[in-house]
Amino acid sequence: MNDRKIPEDLTKDQLLAMYRRMRLIRGFEDTAQRLFENGEIGGFLHLSQGQEAVPVGTCTALRPDDYITSTHRGHGDVLAKGCEPKYMFAELYGRTTGYCKGKGGSMHIADFSQGIIGANGIVSGGLPIITGVGLSIKMRGTDQVAVCFFGDGATAEGGFHEALNLASLWQIPVIFVCQNNLYGLSQPFSETAYDCDLAQRARTYHIPGECVDGMDAIAVYRSVKEAVDRARSGGGPTFIEAKTYRFLGHYVGDPALYMPPEERKAWREKDAIAKLGTQLRAWDYLTEEEDEAMAASVQAELEQGVEYARSSPIPAPEEALDDVYVHFDYAGNPR
Amino acid sequence: MNDRKIPEDLTKDQLLAMYRRMRLIRGFEDTAQRLFENGEIGGFLHLSQGQEAVPVGTCTALRPDDYITSTHRGHGDVLAKGCEPKYMFAELYGRTTGYCKGKGGSMHIADFSQGIIGANGIVSGGLPIITGVGLSIKMRGTDQVAVCFFGDGATAEGGFHEALNLASLWQIPVIFVCQNNLYGLSQPFSETAYDCDLAQRARTYHIPGECVDGMDAIAVYRSVKEAVDRARSGGGPTFIEAKTYRFLGHYVGDPALYMPPEERKAWREKDAIAKLGTQLRAWDYLTEEEDEAMAASVQAELEQGVEYARSSPIPAPEEALDDVYVHFDYAGNPR
Amino acid sequence: MREISYRDALKEALKEEMERDERVFLLGEDIADPFGSAYKVTLGLSPIFGTDRVIQTPISEQGFTGAAVGAAITGLRPVVEYMYIDFTTMAMDQIANQAAKFHYMSGGQAQVPMVMRTQGGPGRSSAAQHAQSLEAWFHHLPGLLVAMPATPHDAKGLLKTAIRLDDPVMFVEQKLLYNTTGPVPEEEYTIPFGLADVKREGTDCTVVATSMAVLKALKAADLLAAEGISIEVVDPRTLFPLDMETIVESVKKTSRLVVSHEAPERGGFAAEVVAQVSDRAFDYLDAPIQRVCAPSVPPPFARNMEDYVMIDEHKIADRVRKLVQGEI
């Protein structure tokens, strides 16, 4: 193990921030799950426990003005890019203070002020969109980059191909980050494509592709950082497959009978949060007490978030009619 | 040149039949063009002069009970599989004796009795469909095969990817034959995909892929034959890119300003019909007189076809309301 | 008669038809056991028929719809499932330009005996991309038949018919109906397309309702009965073919009509019913035909906003009351 070797490309503060973010995501998901099971919140909850290293590693390589698109399983992605738990909880509670004023819910959380273009309920929905974000960066002449998060299941959709093809043709600053958690909904990746090496497939589009250990936040960071540097300097798109795992079912309520218990156990043992924690302690970046203090602070932040959500105003039901159009009300009257 | 070497895998009769079919296609297209320019027929005509070797080489490797799907530029493909000019002309004239009783026109010619599932006005439309044809063959347990013809432009559509992926996963007896004539409508293939080797792309789906000279009917035949043999014996799909050229514009009326004159000239010189004619003479399979007699017989068949069409009954206008449903009239009354 | 759920009624239809005709097979995402599809309609079928007939596909709606078209026109009878009606958008070319048109554009040569099962509707806080009611798109499209069963009985009988028809059928279920129960005969039966069912007889006003709206209309009928207002609830069951005779007869009797569905009002199916009835029963109408549908907004997430845009028995009853009392 080279766990002893202290990274030179990430500061202690960065590493601690990554660690905290991953715990925040885990805690957010666990809390959301509890709230759902309690019946406090509704809708669909696709949680991402186990996958935290991917968004956190990725977003550590991004600037605040960079963009991301995400998926139905988007909590971790948007938290990693900068969403705050309290406004996210408020969204899950359907409150006016939620990121989408209660109109979007779990599958549509977005914060345009931070380049968070949003989760998306359509598998592969963000892939075509990211090409436009990349095009827009190129046309506006900034050095932003755009990351598209998507799952392994999305790679069977036509939009996957169209997006890779356009990104390649247009040489836009886009990074495709496939969170391959081995399952579509219940279908193993082996049923999505026959013996497929995704990074290799990307290379047939002349998009540099690589496969990275998605249970290692630092490895993800490094891979994405290289892609970001290339994209910022005009080097075009990159494809990264991060191999990871969804510890729980597809959504809260799914018993996930299709996931073999041994497999689940084996992946649990690769927990990326535990791994980074061990590393941080090995590097003397974190004492037991600091670790506990951090856990407590994460917990407090989440509890305050839930409290914030609970005490936030419920939208007037007729607000359902707002925000359909910019220039007209829902019935077509100008405003 | 090994033009002197007589093929061992094709009989003289087969080779002459191929040659005649190619000339029939060329003549059909030239005739259709003239009829359109005269104003005798209408609609859209996407003609295939220059591409004859691909469908004829391909269909020579097929049995009557095999299937093909085709495209907007489908005359050559369906003629190669067995459509008769007279019923095709009748379709172009919008007559009741046409393959589709005048309802389909150039872009929808089909003859289900010969496995000709039809031309298709939607670029890439046949690609998803062919997977079902392949699946059906597999489920019915026959040793038929199914060929999907499509253009280079279609490879940018999502359906291309979905179809290759499903074919690979299901290991169905399907042969993808891409007629790469270097242009989408007006867009060069280099604008469809960045430096793309299509056969190589197919191989990332674990579909054997190869690129063949689409101006050489025998080469196309051999490539397809190998694929057909593999498919019939349960070896799954194959991808073949046939490099060819559309001598004329995208449709009758398109001046094709986007095609450089030198390029057009160079490809005209590779004319596959002339090539096969030269070969046949070199092999002593065809005398000058026989060649001329064949030309005359093709011409006669086409003229009779046109005559047949012209003298065929025009559908009653209200037949437009038929064939919407099998079990109901267009207004929903059972029949 | 025994009572079973809408889900089990559908499952029985699939099972019986697969047993009856080996050309029938299922195609869709996550439909095999142990998951057995999002709303569990296909749960238990793959162990019986094997994964060669309960074919689980990658997330490729365009691809598997094309596969169904290709299989249907070469002699099989596929039943595909779109997990949500919202995802038919991914397959719209294959549905609209291929499945719906092959019979016509081939001059009657091709037959496309395929059923597209899906489910729509609000009620589970599933937000903008998982709660739409898009049946109007398919209803507008020449070449498709559209069924929308409201009860377990209709679900089973219509699905069996859909599978036997040689025309492509969009078969639209509703996510909140799966757990509802009702009487379903043990014996074999089918329900013809184009035959409306008068779910309740009445004299003061006709309510034409589809899918979930039928249940709401029946509740409204109870509310109104207590006030002495009698409504007749007509469920067309298939949007196309549409049994206008039954609807017009009912309107001639009651002189008033409310049309209700969960889809947004603007350009929805109800408008077609209004247009046809106002043409064919103009002289019998005592008051303008009313529509009780969702306002034309995307489905919102928050429960209270979703409730606000959903139709319910009160909205139907209120409108009927106003009509009957001459306030409209």
Next chain:
Amino acid sequence: MREISYRDALKEALKEEMERDERVFLLGEDIADPFGSAYKVTLGLSPIFGTDRVIQTPISEQGFTGAAVGAAITGLRPVVEYMYIDFTTMAMDQIANQAAKFHYMSGGQAQVPMVMRTQGGPGRSSAAQHAQSLEAWFHHLPGLLVAMPATPHDAKGLLKTAIRLDDPVMFVEQKLLYNTTGPVPEEEYTIPFGLADVKREGTDCTVVATSMAVLKALKAADLLAAEGISIEVVDPRTLFPLDMETIVESVKKTSRLVVSHEAPERGGFAAEVVAQVSDRAFDYLDAPIQRVCAPSVPPPFARNMEDYVMIDEHKIADRVRKLVQGEI
């Protein structure tokens, strides 16, 4: 006033808006010179603005629609072109689930200022997959605006407005209209969405018509005028927002209404107009509202069959005549 073609009017609108606002750009298949798009609307623009702003895409309707959505929500103003409205089927998810809903599902954060230009309609023997009139789908969809100009004047004024609006617009042209000509001011002007235009005043019957049907209705007006029947032709110009005030005012004056469009009748836009008018002008109607639309069949190829299903001035005039003469 100078007369120019519908095609040139559209081209001027694109050119002027691209000059005015550098965020405006075009995206679509074969739109750059020398081909300059299937109906030549964009011909001549790539030499002026370069292929960085007249971006020719691969045949990837889903991809380039997504590209437009992504560009629009990050500050640009794309105008995409679908060569035929039939091909919107390939991009339906991006149109319906993304473009139309981003503003709403983000709680008003995102704006999607994109225009989707396309053309539909029959009349060129282009058969089942190249001659549809699918505007009803988009009209039914909350979140989209839908424009359908009938004249060069309206085409230019509406397209300029569409480009300036911050909402996504489906802008539906008609293949036979491109060569029609009409007066178009040299000076800058725009036409607001939601404002109908009374294309001809009359007293005996109102005809609400869209796109090509407007021209047919105007011809019908001439035929009928010769018989002493006076019709008022109202062109809503935008299907949504819809100027019901102008329509209802007209019906109150004439007491009779015919609604006409080229799309199939079943579930088409006309049904919505019928439903709204029959609600809002019930007491003013002397006879049932009539629809003159295509029968609900796919577009056939043969000219005579295509003519048979197409609306024309005679079909409109016949229906109006029957209405006015009390035969309906």
